[in-house]
Amino acid sequence: MSYALTVDGLTVDFNGFKAVDNFTTTIDTGELRVILGPNGAGKTTLMDLISGKTTSTSGEVKLFGREITRLNEHQIARAGIGRKFQIPSIFRDLSVMQNLEVSASGEPSVFKNLKYSITQEEKQKIEEVIELTDLSDVLKSSAGDLSHGQMQWLELGMLITQDAKVILLDEPTAGMTKQETMKTADIIKKLKGKHTILVVEHDMAFVRDIAERITVMHLGKLLAEGDIDTIEKDEAVREAYLGSGGIH
Amino acid sequence: MVENRSLGQKLDWAVYITFFVVVLCLPLLTDDVFWLNRISKFLVFGLLGLAIALSWGYAGVLNLGQGLFFGLGAYMFAMSLKLKSTTSLQQGSDKPVPDFMVWNAEPGSPTELCCIVPGSWLWLPFQSQTFGMIMAIVLPIVVAFVVGSAIFRLRVSGVYVAIITLALVLLVRLLIIDAQPITNGFNGLTDLGWLELFGIEFDPYMYETYYLVAVSCCLIMLAARWLVSTRAGLILQSTRDDANRSRYLGYDVAAYQIFFFVVSAAIAGFAGMLYVVAAEFASPTFLDISFSISMVVWAAVGGRSSLIGAVIGAVLINSIEASVSETEIFKEAWKLIIGVIFIFVVLLLPRGIAGVARDFARWLEDKHLLSTSKRG
Numbered sequence A: 001m002s003y004a005l006t007v008d009g010l011t012v013d014f015n016g017f018k019a020v021d022n023f024t025t026t027i028d029t030g031e032l033r034v035i036l037g038p039n040g041a042g043k044t045t046l047m048d049l050i051s052g053k054t055t056s057t058s059g060e061v062k063l064f065g066r067e068i069t070r071l072n073e074h075q076i077a078r079a080g081i082g083r084k085f086q087i088p089s090i091f092r093d094l095s096v097m098q099n100l101e102v103s104a105s106g107e108p109s110v111f112k113n114l115k116y117s118i119t120q121e122e123k124q125k126i127e128e129v130i131e132l133t134d135l136s137d138v139l140k141s142s143a144g145d146l147s148h149g150q151m152q153w154l155e156l157g158m159l160i161t162q163d164a165k166v167i168l169l170d171e172p173t174a175g176m177t178k179q180e181t182m183k184t185a186d187i188i189k190k191l192k193g194k195h196t197i198l199v200v201e202h203d204m205a206f207v208r209d210i211a212e213r214i215t216v217m218h219l220g221k222l223l224a225e226g227d228i229d230t231i232e233k234d235e236a237v238r239e240a241y242l243g244s245g246g247i248h
Numbered sequence B: 001m002v003e004n005r006s007l008g009q010k011l012d013w014a015v016y017i018t019f020f021v022v023v024l025c026l027p028l029l030t031d032d033v034f035w036l037n038r039i040s041k042f043l044v045f046g047l048l049g050l051a052i053a054l055s056w057g058y059a060g061v062l063n064l065g066q067g068l069f070f071g072l073g074a075y076m077f078a079m080s081l082k083l084k085s086t087t088s089l090q091q092g093s094d095k096p097v098p099d100f101m102v103w104n105a106e107p108g109s110p111t112e113l114c115c116i117v118p119g120s121w122l123w124l125p126f127q128s129q130t131f132g133m134i135m136a137i138v139l140p141i142v143v144a145f146v147v148g149s150a151i152f153r154l155r156v157s158g159v160y161v162a163i164i165t166l167a168l169v170l171l172v173r174l175l176i177i178d179a180q181p182i183t184n185g186f187n188g189l190t191d192l193g194w195l196e197l198f199g200i201e202f203d204p205y206m207y208e209t210y211y212l213v214a215v216s217c218c219l220i221m222l223a224a225r226w227l228v229s230t231r232a233g234l235i236l237q238s239t240r241d242d243a244n245r246s247r248y249l250g251y252d253v254a255a256y257q258i259f260f261f262v263v264s265a266a267i268a269g270f271a272g273m274l275y276v277v278a279a280e281f282a283s284p285t286f287l288d289i290s291f292s293i294s295m296v297v298w299a300a301v302g303g304r305s306s307l308i309g310a311v312i313g314a315v316l317i318n319s320i321e322a323s324v325s326e327t328e329i330f331k332e333a334w335k336l337i338i339g340v341i342f343i344f345v346v347l348l349l350p351r352g353i354a355g356v357a358r359d360f361a362r363w364l365e366d367k368h369l370l371s372t373s374k375r376g
């Protein structure tokens, strides 16, 4: 079984409204999958369901064959799923270094964390991430003082030090300048292969740059799946995007 | 670690060391035992400020009912000391019986702890001073664990935690007053005996007692500082900033909150015990809302995100209060003054005195860096 993530018949019912409706897909280990869909398609909700923020009504999620549907958020995280939010979610009052130290601890328990030491392995991971995200000049700054782009990279970096096998990215380039977007694409490309990545994006230039396979969602359902050319030619996709101005 | 020890950190240690030296040398400078006794009480209040800083500053949990744990610790230990009091031995029984129970007893009830008034048997194990000492810590821990588990597992946060803890301290205060036959109600437990440890009797107006309090205070400060600087302490601070982020990094946030809530309660309970040693009474006023709120003010003024800041805030405010209380006009105005100081601090100096000191250290550091880089 080489699937990193298996989503099978996943459904959530918000008082009669199915934000995600019988959604099924499989993602290969090391794959980079882009999820597209008009506003309100259920992309964020899908990530909420996978990461445990929202409890599904039916269906199941498997991580490397292991069922994780009913676990708590922190258990799902320890199982190997890392989540980046649409709005940067970092520890604003802690320094950049401290943010990374928190994310790097391989030890969830309170009592086992009653120590100063940081393992060689953790240290190395942190250094790799600093290099990757180019944050070495701001290690001592409060994370809250970073620029918008740096915050996004820090959050991304924390998922790597966390050692997430599968990374969920919700609109990682939202609010970024063109240059910042390019740098983000670079970071994500470097992660390809090492991590399995699921990314929601609206910016088509960005999507063309990074995408291999694309899944299109509409009204909570899977609308189409395939490489970028297939998706752009797909009639159903064109129609779904008609109201919101089409894919561009 | 990548980070070098900065000037800020050095300053922090310098403050700790200065504080310890001052506190431990104070008795060499004076033979006014009344004054020393007063300072030892302020140091106990310092521990309360520290307990607040731990939960409010580091965990982001504003506990407006910290007096509950202080009160429980104080009552548990005061029960043991009450039974050691000479008055308890003069009630016509060969075993100690608190005087107020005799006054409350139905005519004809036996003058025995087991059955003089309903519920008085609860006092039986407190004939052992060790039992009282253990309970002064264990009871706050157990209560904090139960309350904390309920609050944090349900993900209650912010102002709701403040309301729940406030309601709780009020409730327990009422229960204590209501159980008048075994708690002496409003009057509390007075006429206590002295703590006896390693063959030393701790007369509150002797140097030994001052040192007991001062050394305990210093040790707890060091232990708390160690605790917050461990990775668990760092993870706790992360939950304060963004609990969801911590969760999605794989931490059971509630476990961290409960652990530190319990530690904070244990410190308050221990402070309650020390206070009984120094002040020789326990009373329901320990569970007054105004007292719990005072603790928050001390921590806010000193700096809630600095443990030693909170301790110094508590000692400072209480010292000022004590000295102005000697003048009648100021005594009245004091509550107003402290209210104004609190508002001033919250609005303008959210990190308190410690924050000002840290900013100053950072400013010095920048200046230092600038001058060395010019030279180099």
Ligand SMILES: Nc1ncnc2c1ncn2[C@@H]1O[C@H](COP(=O)(O)OP(=O)(O)OP(=O)(O)O)[C@@H](O)[C@H]1O
Pocket: A014, A017, A019, A037, A038, A039, A040, A041, A042, A043, A044, A045, A046
């Ligand atoms: N907890 C909830 N209760 C009720 N409805 C919800 C809830 N969460 C999401 N929804 C609804 O589900 C639908 C899908 O929302 P979702 O945020 O997943 O869309 P999205 O694809 O991420 O959109 P966008 O591109 O705008 O981010 C929306 O109509 C939203 O209002």
Ligand SMILES: [Mg+2]
Pocket: A043, A044, A045, A086, A170
């Ligand atoms: Mg969304």
